[in-house]
Amino acid sequence: MADFRRLALFVTIGSFSIAALLGVLALLSGGDFGETEGRILLTTLLVGVTSIAVLCYLATAESRFGVVGVVGAVCAIPTLVCGLALIWGDPDFESDALLRAFGVGATLSATLAQVSLLLVLAASAPRYVRRMLGLTLVTVAWVAGHVCALILEFDNGGDVSLRLLGVMAILDVLGTVAVAAFAKFGGGGSKGERFEVPADLVPMLRARAEASGQTPEAVLRSLLQNDADDHRSDPATR
Missing domain, CATH: 1.10.287 (Helix Hairpins)
Structure with missing residues (x-):
């Protein structure tokens, strides 16, 4: 999962970097600003927005909400294709069906990106x-x-x-x-000092989190809560 996440991150950033470079070249090139330059900038914008959405989906990769990110990616890819077809296709090729498909796809992609971030943020809240x-x-x-x-x-x-x-x-x-x-x-309670997890415990915590489908923070919170409950229920500690 970690290797796939790194690959997806590399592809996403690489794609947007290429699109951004083309956009800069279109703006800095000599001559009048024409239809081709406009299409290049629209492509840069579309790829950039899609890249942001993909980064939101990737946030769920190591959590139990990974399926939300996968569904988001499934929506984002055909939406990107529809958008590119609208930008670069012949005007006669454009149709109401293609516009509607792009609109619905963009709506669902943006919604799933929003949901992905909220689920990850609130996982251990x-x-x-x-x-x-x-x-x-x-x-x-x-x-x-x-x-x-x-x-x-x-x-x-x-x-x-x-x-x-x-x-x-x-x-x-x-x-x-x-x-x-x-x-x-x-x-989750009163404000206090923040502590760091010792480096030698991080691999074990991440392994348990991946096995249980939770975030490392949620696993640590659960372990501490269980320990506190055992401590309260043990007569010898009272």
């Missing part, structure tokens, strides 16, 4: 943060489904529909920011 995450994921799913319904014209986009989408989108953003903030800075 306090229980109240995980409950907040559950409510946030409901709004995330609603917004994604609603946007896809509009793209596919299952929803006519009336006033009530758009107002409802706006409300859910606001709750989506609010929940995302709150979960990220509380998971990162909220802590």
